Amino acid sequence: MSSDRPPVRLTRRLQAALFLRSLSLQGSWNPERMQNLGLLWCVLPWLSRQKRNVNLDRLFCRRYFGYFNTNPYLANFLIGGLVRLEEDLAADDPAGRERIGTFRDSLGRALASLGDQLFWLGLRPTLVMAICLAGLLGQVTVVLTLVGIFAAGQLLLRWFSLRQGYDLGMDIVDLLFDTRWHAWILRAKRAGMVLTGMVAGLYLAQVADSGVVDEHGLLWLGTLLGMGLPVILRKRLPGEILILVALVLAVLLTFAI
Amino acid sequence: MSGLVPLALVSGTDLPSLAIIGLLAGLLALDDTALAQTWFGQPLPAAVLTGYLCGDPWTGLALGLPLQLVLAGNLPVGQTFTGDPASATVAAVAGTLAWGHGLFPVMAEDPDATWQLLGWVILGAGLLSLLGHPLIQTERRFNGLLMLQGHRSLRDGRLDRIDRLHLRCLVTSFARGFLSGILFVLFMLLAWNPLFQHLPVFIRNALGTLPLLLPGLGVGTMVDRYGLRSCWPWVTSGLIGTFLAVRYVF
Numbered sequence: 001m002s003s004d005r006p007p008v009r010l011t012r013r014l015q016a017a018l019f020l021r022s023l024s025l026q027g028s029w030n031p032e033r034m035q036n037l038g039l040l041w042c043v044l045p046w047l048s049r050q051k052r053n054v055n056l057d058r059l060f061c062r063r064y065f066g067y068f069n070t071n072p073y074l075a076n077f078l079i080g081g082l083v084r085l086e087e088d089l090a091a092d093d094p095a096g097r098e099r100i101g102t103f104r105d106s107l108g109r110a111l112a113s114l115g116d117q118l119f120w121l122g123l124r125p126t127l128v129m130a131i132c133l134a135g136l137l138g139q140v141t142v143v144l145t146l147v148g149i150f151a152a153g154q155l156l157l158r159w160f161s162l163r164q165g166y167d168l169g170m171d172i173v174d175l176l177f178d179t180r181w182h183a184w185i186l187r188a189k190r191a192g193m194v195l196t197g198m199v200a201g202l203y204l205a206q207v208a209d210s211g212v213v214d215e216h217g218l219l220w221l222g223t224l225l226g227m228g229l230p231v232i233l234r235k236r237l238p239g240e241i242l243i244l245v246a247l248v249l250a251v252l253l254t255f256a257i
Numbered sequence: 258m259s260g261l262v263p264l265a266l267v268s269g270t271d272l273p274s275l276a277i278i279g280l281l282a283g284l285l286a287l288d289d290t291a292l293a294q295t296w297f298g299q300p301l302p303a304a305v306l307t308g309y310l311c312g313d314p315w316t317g318l319a320l321g322l323p324l325q326l327v328l329a330g331n332l333p334v335g336q337t338f339t340g341d342p343a344s345a346t347v348a349a350v351a352g353t354l355a356w357g358h359g360l361f362p363v364m365a366e367d368p369d370a371t372w373q374l375l376g377w378v379i380l381g382a383g384l385l386s387l388l389g390h391p392l393i394q395t396e397r398r399f400n401g402l403l404m405l406q407g408h409r410s411l412r413d414g415r416l417d418r419i420d421r422l423h424l425r426c427l428v429t430s431f432a433r434g435f436l437s438g439i440l441f442v443l444f445m446l447l448a449w450n451p452l453f454q455h456l457p458v459f460i461r462n463a464l465g466t467l468p469l470l471l472p473g474l475g476v477g478t479m480v481d482r483y484g485l486r487s488c489w490p491w492v493t494s495g496l497i498g499t500f501l502a503v504r505y506v507f
Contacts, residue, residue, distance in 0.1 A: 027291040028426035030401035037404045038316045041423040044416055057414035067412060072294055077494040120334045125479055128329045130477075136321040140305055140314045146272050147302045151295035192479070197495020199477045200324070204496070205503035207469070209472070219469055226473025230481045231332070238329030242478065243383035246327070246470045250376070251461040 010083060010166045017045035022079055023148055025072050028086070033067045038077075040103075042063035046083050060086075063100055070108040071115020076158045078107050080165025081172045088169070103170065110176050122188030125148070129195035136202050150176070200227065218253050225249060270355050270446060278351045278442055279308060279435040291427055298343035299326035307350040315361035317350050323468045325380060326400040327473030329484050338485020341389020344437045349382035352445025369465060374453060376464030379471070381449040385441050396433050400426045415458040436440060452465075 018091055021042040028037040047060055071080060076094060085103060089096030127150050134142035165172055226246065230237070237245070260343035267274040285298040295455075297303065328342055353360055356366025357372060365371035401420045410418045456464070480492060 020310055023293045024291060024427060026294075027402060027430065028400050030397055030404045032401045032449045034485065035424070037407055037419070037423055040407075041463045044419060052399065053472075054414040057416060059458075061407075061410045061414065061416075061419065065407065069311060071489060096403060107391045116334045119284070120332045123483070124332060125298065125329060125482065128299065128301075130324060131299075131478070132322060132329075132472075134327055135301055135318055135325070138318070143301055143305055143318075147296055149301070151293070151297065154295070155293070163434055166401075189483065190446065190491055193483055193491035194495040196476055196483075197492035197497075198499040199472070200492070201496040201499030201501075202503060203472045203476075207498050208504065215475060222466060222470045223473040225469045227477040228475060229481070230477035231485055234481060236330065236478075236481065239324075239331045239342075239475075240340050240387045240480070242327050242474050243380060243467075245473065246467055246474055248304055249464065250466040250470055253459070253466060254463040 004034065008160065009087075010080070010163065014049065015044060015084075015162055015166075018042060018079060019076070019162055021045065022158060022162065025075050030222055033065075034069035035075075036065055036068045039068050039075075042079055043082055043086070046086060059097075059178065063097070064104075068104065068108055070112045071119060073119050073154050073157065074111040074115045074161065075176070076162040077165040078111055079170055080103065080162040080167075081107065082165075083168055084166045084169040099170070107176075114176065114181055114185075118188060126192035126195060128190055129199050132199050133202060136206065155256060171229050184216065198230050206241045220248075222249060222253050235253075258263045263309055263314060267311045267351060267355070270443070274355070275442065277310060277438050278307070278347060280441060281310060282347045282438020282441075283431040283433075283435035285347065286437075287430050289341075289343050289434075290339075290485070291430040295362065299325060300328055300342045300346045303343050303346045304350050307347045310441070311351055311354040312387040313354055313359055313361075315364060316354055316359045319361045319468075320350055320353075320378060320382070321346060323375075323471035323475075325470040327478070328386075329475045330478035332482070338399050339390055340386035341384045341393060341437065343435055345382045345385035347438050348385060348445055350439030352442045353378050353450060355442070355446050356359055356450045357452070372468060373461045373465040374450075376467035377453045377456070378445070378450070379468055380464070381445055383503050385444070389437065392437060396429055399429060401494060408495060 004074070021044070021155060023044055025038040027198055028041070029035060030037070043064065047057065050056075052241070082104060084102065085096060085100045089100065115143065131143045131146050134146060164175070204223065207223060229249075230242070258323050266277050285303050287293075288295055289298040297306065301318075301324070304317035304321025304324065305314050306317070308314040310323075311317075317334045318449065324342065325345060328340075331338070331340065331342070333339075353374075356433075359365065359369075360371060360378060362368045362371040362375065404426055407419055453461075480488060
């Protein structure tokens with residue numbers, strides 16, 4: 001059955017089609033199976049370059065319709081690898097079908113864990129604090145430029161990781177064991193910590209130098225209470241709830257005077 | 258201050274202006290989770306972009322900065338809450354500028370009143386973002402229903418159905434952002450901002466303090482996220498170094 005389909009190499013055109021679709025991997029995110037429909041949609045350009053065979057198309061869809069979730073920024077390592085394994089399967093590799101499922105699930109989980117650490121807990125707070133620092137300095141253009149640089153960087157990563165995933169195939173697992181990932185995560189987090197301190201320092205300096213009337217030390221008290229409150233509460237409240245907490249704090253401080 | 262030339266495409270609440278704001282909100286809603294995830298949908302860049310479109314990027318900066326700091330801890334790891342800060346921020350900036358008020362206290366004729374209005378608008382943006390949570394959850398459940406329709410392709414092998422279903426999900430995300438952007442702008446313009454004039458004085462005074470408390474809460478949230486024990490040397494060195502540099506060097 002598999003030998004009906006001659007292998008297709010990852011041409012620049014196919015890579016472009018896969019890349020563009022991979023940008024909306026989460027477009028059909030749903031609570032039941034998360035990115036399953038998105039992943040299937042991403043790899044369809046490979047299938048559409050094959051000779052049509054309804055039975056094989058059905059099996060292809062079935063392979064990708066189960067639960068799937070990973071980090072969107074690192075997903076292209078996996079998508080490239082999946083295309084490579086699909087080619088192996090098309091070239092009549094009998095073990096390929098089972099291998100694809102195992103590869104997808106295990107690599108998806110590993111990339112999700114790495115991506116959470118690197119992007120959500122490392123780079124995102126770092127970028128947020130960097131743009132806040134630029135904002136506190138009144139550099140509006142820098143705010144947009146920094147976000148633009150991140151956007152360009154992550155798009156380049158997605159483009160090249162697609163090719164790398166395809167070239168490495170199953171060997172992509174070796175890439176995950178590279179210790180440089182963890183070094184980058186640590187660096188990103190430390191940069192975020194320093195930038196958080198810089199934002200706090202710049203803000204306190206601006207409060208000290210500002211013309212805001214603070215006869216009763218209200219602002220200093222509020223700022224220090226604000227900084228201490230999340231650490232003391234340890235509830236990880238959403239920011240929207242923190243605004244309401246800040247409102248209560250502001251009313252209490254206003255009454256206290 | 259850097260010179261960003263305001264585009265001023267949006268002048269009020271005429272249909273073309275609302276359409277432009279809706280378009281921006283729709284694109285940022287897509288960017289938030291569904292497409293590309295460039296982080297332009299974060300509150301500060303979204304507010305600056307909206308301000309730029311409306312001809313006053315400084316109002317975007319004044320509103321976006323405290324919002325960005327207080328929402329910095331909203332990370333998609335270890336929490337189930339998903340607000341809609343992108344649409345809320347776009348609507349807050351556009352709705353306030355269409356109301357005829359800037360929010361940049363440094364440039365304002367009456368800084369105290371501007372701080373108070375800024376606090377009121379931030380509160381409105383926060384509530385609208387909270388309102389976005391059930392909308393996003395509904396959209397995701399709808400995606401789930403569409404996804405289940407894809408089971409038919411497992412039987413008949415039709416690939417065009419998968420294309421269609423996924424694209425419908427993307428259109429739904431855009432439509433949610435577009436519509437909520439427009440409705441939120443109208444809410445800010447017609448209901449929330451006019452209410453400000455009727456607030457008691459002590460509430461106004463408290464609102465004037467609100468924007469100044471949020472950066473502290475944002476920093477505290479990040480310290481909690483990183484873990485106080487592991488981050489304090491790095492945060493403290495950044496804080497002391499910057500404070501001393503700003504006070505005594507620059």
